[in-house]
Amino acid sequence: MNRVKIGIVGTGYIGNVHARIFARDERSEVAGLFDIKPERAERTAKSVGGKVCASREELFENCDAVLVTTPNKTHTEIAAHAVAAGKHVFCEKPFSIGLSDAKKLLEIAQNSTGVFQVGHNRRYAPVYAKLKELLKEDRAHSAHVKMNRGELKNPIWTGDTNVTGGFLYETTIHLLDMMRFQFGEIAELVAYGSQHEYPELDEFSILFKFKDGFHCTFASSSDASWHFPFERIEVFCHHRTILTEEMEHLIDSREMDANFETFSWAMTEKDERWGYVLEDKAFIDAILNKTEPLVTALDGYKSVELVETVYQAIKTGEKIKFD
Ligand SMILES: NC(=O)c1ccc[n+]([C@@H]2O[C@H](COP(=O)([O-])OP(=O)(O)OC[C@H]3O[C@@H](n4cnc5c(N)ncnc54)[C@H](O)[C@@H]3O)[C@@H](O)[C@H]2O)c1
Incomplete structure (x- = not known):
């Protein structure tokens, strides 16, 4: 079985939490990392592997699924970009900021052929x-x-x-x-x-x-x-x-x-x-089994x-x- 190739946008605190979990799951690998501060992506690559990419586009070429683990205001644009590139998306909370962006992202996520999961880990x-x-x-x-x-x-x-x-x-x-x-x-x-x-x-x-x-x-x-x-x-x-x-x-x-x-x-x-461990396992399960995740884009929108x-x-x- 091919491993799900994970690409991470934003390798700060929570990006690294997810990175080490996906690196441990035998069904996935950390394939690419992109951060506007490249030294952060390089540090993460040293511990879990993955190609340090110079742009989101390069990251998308190297992965099947994208984690959006950047600060809140950037989520809508990055998640929408990843869906447009045909990727499965795990978007950290909050799903979006403001109802107008949330509606836009909900529509994009619901028309996506891939999985879209939102990071309400506490569930x-x-x-x-x-x-x-x-x-x-x-x-x-x-x-x-x-x-x-x-x-x-x-x-x-x-x-x-x-x-x-x-x-x-x-x-x-x-x-x-x-x-x-x-x-x-x-x-x-x-x-x-x-x-x-x-x-x-x-x-x-x-x-x-x-x-x-x-x-x-x-x-x-x-x-x-x-x-x-x-x-x-x-x-x-x-x-x-x-x-x-x-x-x-x-x-x-x-x-x-x-x-x-x-x-x-x-x-x-x-x-x-x-x-976090079960949340990330659920993301891989949803990708491999083509099932709906427990926290959907609609749940993200409702929050x-x-x-x-x-x-x-x-x-x-x-x-x-x-x-
Ligand atoms: N679910 C949870 O329990 C949980 C916990 C912590 C953070 N979060 C969420 O995760 C997100 C990140 O939080 P954090 O604590 O890891 O922040 P952080 O500041 O530690 O990390 C964010 C990283 O994103 C990078 N970045 C910023 N803008 C970028 C862009 N446009 N493209 C690429 N990289 C960019 C920064 O350089 C930084 O390395 C936030 O939305 C936060 O609310 C969720």
């Missing part, structure tokens, strides 16, 4: 897969969700809204996507936001109501601390609380006498614990729509209903 994290499994056997009534960051300083562009599209696109979008994955489609939301440490809205409180009546509160701060767990979901069911801490633990507490069971992935390697809706709800002060 593949064992802790969130377990939560989804447990919620199949019980009906969730409500939840409290938080997703914080300690700073918007590293990488340096994370504090620049011209690059990120705003904090919600950079970090919070992970758990906004998780809302739909765990609890289904959203019917309406209200949101409040304020500005403190950075020249953008950096603190958020959101109230969601879902189509099946489930509802939840959602808090997200970009200027909290890195105190563990900076992301957490607490779900309340019939005399039952299911609690996730980061991607390390899930505590399932049932009945009225404080019984609980703990599941832990704390000792699991980070690339697996955060879902952008959610971000934009939260910003709009804050701006207008109105409750917004989804069609």
Whole structure:
């Protein structure tokens, strides 16, 4: 069997995470690397191999599938270019910035003959897969969700809204996507936001109501601390609380006498614990088996729509209903 040749555009932090995973999968090889800072591509090539290319065009000539692992604002243009070149595409989150670009990329992705997968890795994290499994056997009534960051300083562009599209696109979008994955489609939301440490809205409180009546509160701060767990979901069911801490633990507490069971992935390697290994395996599976990935372009589009809706709800002060 021929290995799937992976080409990586952007060999920074997350490009290297994916590079080492694809290099380990016997069904794929890192064939090409392109970065506007060539020394970064050269460094990656030293550890996982692959041809350091001088342009995207040269990279596309050397690969079957393209990873878009550049800063947020570049995703739409690079992903569209890769689809036009006939490549399978793995596009890191966010899918796009703004509804207009997101619609354009959705149409391009849906007309592509190749696979188009979006990098919402948390769907593949064992802790969130377990939560989804447990919620199949019980009906969730409500939840409290938080997703914080300690700073918007590293990488340096994370504090620049011209690059990120705003904090919600950079970090919070992970758990906004998780809302739909765990609890289904959203019917309406209200949101409040304020500005403190950075020249953008950096603190958020959101109230969601879902189509099946489930509802939840959602808090997200970009200027909290890195105190563990900076992301957490607490779900309340019939005399039952299911609690996730980061991607390390899930505590399932049932009945009225404080019984609980703990599941832990704390000792699991980070690339697996955060879902990256299964996410990348799923990309190769989808290419080889011609199947749809778990996180599609439509999911990517919906996560952008959610971000934009939260910003709009804050701006207008109105409750917004989804069609
Ligand atoms: N899914 C996740 O858990 C996760 C984690 C981190 C980052 N991300 C996302 O991945 C993307 C990259 O983040 P990062 O932390 O790796 O950033 P980074 O700054 O570490 O790396 C980005 C790389 O892209 C290169 N680059 C910039 N513009 C380019 C262009 N037009 N063509 C080619 N190369 C270009 C930069 O030189 C840099 O090496 C962002 O969109 C971020 O939101 C996702």
